[in-house]
Amino acid sequence: MLLITCPWCGPRDETEYHYGGQAHVPYPETPADLDDRQWAEYVFYRDNPKGHFAERWMHGLGCRRWFNVLRDTVSYDVLAVYRLDEPRPELPAPHAPHQTAETAGGNR
Incomplete structure (x- = not known):
């Protein structure tokens, strides 16, 4: 289960x-102009x-x-929680998983 922290109520179960x-x-600027x-x-x-x-x-x-x-x-993992009127937090890019010889296609 996830533990999510509501910005107003605090941590609660998902x-x-x-x-x-x-x-x-974003909502379309001119919705009447959109086709199906x-x-x-x-x-x-x-x-x-x-x-x-x-x-x-x-x-x-x-x-x-x-x-x-x-x-x-x-x-x-929940990395950040923010209100709708707040900008998306900048986080470092996720790192690539460590590769072994087997996962990298090396010799066996």
């Missing part, structure tokens, strides 16, 4: 929250990175406020 998808997805393909891309297409990922969460069993979580999709 069961108190609702996942809201990828953070920082463009609407589908806006609604359904999201990034799926291996590493740091910004997500929206809502504290459903607490203050019911939305906020952002920066999480590592490989380790599930």
